[in-house]
Amino acid sequence: MNPFSGEDPGASLRLRVKDARRIAVVGIGDELQPFDRLGMDAAKKIDQVHLSDVGVFFAGTVPESITGPLRRFRPDHTLFLDAADMGVRPGTIAVIDPEHIQASLFSTHALPLSVVMDYVEREIGTEVTLLGIQPENTHPEKDLSGEDLEFLNQNLQVLLDVLRERSLL
Numbered sequence: 001m002n003p004f005s006g007e008d009p010g011a012s013l014r015l016r017v018k019d020a021r022r023i024a025v026v027g028i029g030d031e032l033q034p035f036d037r038l039g040m041d042a043a044k045k046i047d048q049v050h051l052s053d054v055g056v057f058f059a060g061t062v063p064e065s066i067t068g069p070l071r072r073f074r075p076d077h078t079l080f081l082d083a084a085d086m087g088v089r090p091g092t093i094a095v096i097d098p099e100h101i102q103a104s105l106f107s108t109h110a111l112p113l114s115v116v117m118d119y120v121e122r123e124i125g126t127e128v129t130l131l132g133i134q135p136e137n138t139h140p141e142k143d144l145s146g147e148d149l150e151f152l153n154q155n156l157q158v159l160l161d162v163l164r165e166r167s168l169l
Contacts, residue, residue, distance in 0.1 A: 010162045012095050016129050017166055020077035024070055024126070025056045025163075028063050028082040028113070035140035036061075038133040038152075039081035042093075045156055046163065054163050063116045070124050077127045078120055082113065084132025090144055091152030092134040093159060131159070 017023060027043025030036040040058060047056035055073045057066045063080065070078065086094055098114060117128045133152070136142050144152055 010158045013129070013131075013159065013162050014165070016095070016127070017077045017079075017162065020075070020127070020166060022053045022055070022073065022075045022077075023163060023166060024073055024075035024078040025054060026063065026066055026070075026078060026080045027056070027058050028060070028080055030061050034143045035135040036083045038083040038135055038144075042081045042133060042156055042159075046160060049160060049164075051163050053166070062111075063113060064111050064119070067116075067120060067124065070120060070126070075124075075126045077129065078124075080113065080117065080128065080130045082130065082132060083135045085137060086132055086134050087137075088134050089151065090134050090136045090148040091150075091155060093152070093155040094132050094134070096130045096132045098130075 025043055025046050027040040029039040031040050040060065043056050043058060046054070055075065057069055057073075059066045084094075084096060086092065086096070088094065098117065113130065117130065120126060121128050136144055136148065143149075
């Protein structure tokens with residue numbers, strides 16, 4: 001896994017989206033569950049910035065529901081944002097490789113996320129990256145707060161910076 005921390009936290013993501021002209025951001029999760037709503041919350045924050053050539057979609061607990069809107073948007077790269085228990089500091093955002101999906105994610109989706117990601121790549125012709133967001137892991141019924149929330153906001157700023165760089169090209 002590749003947490004957004006260290007010297008250049010966005011380096012991995014920058015490499016993944018370097019050739020993308022249009023980027024889709026897909027928020028995933030159950031907004032009623034603190035441990036699962038982080039992907040939806042992050043997508044909302046990105047949507048508020050209104051970046052050119054970045055489309056934001058809200059899939060909730062059924063990520064397969066956004067395949068039609070994604071097809072119409074025609075992204076070069078799609079970023080799925082979802083809560084994931086990665087055993088790291090709460091608020092961490094990390095790229096999750098496909099082989100780690102089943103073991104890492106909370107399973108609140110109708111279809112396995114790996115199936116949806118594979119379908120989106122094959123049928124829509126977009127590269128797909130999953131960004132996991134570590135929820136509060138000792139009290140999953142609570143939202144992030146204090147230093148963990150600040151850490152998440154710092155990581156979201158890195159993500160926004162990468163998206164801004166792409167929208168300026």
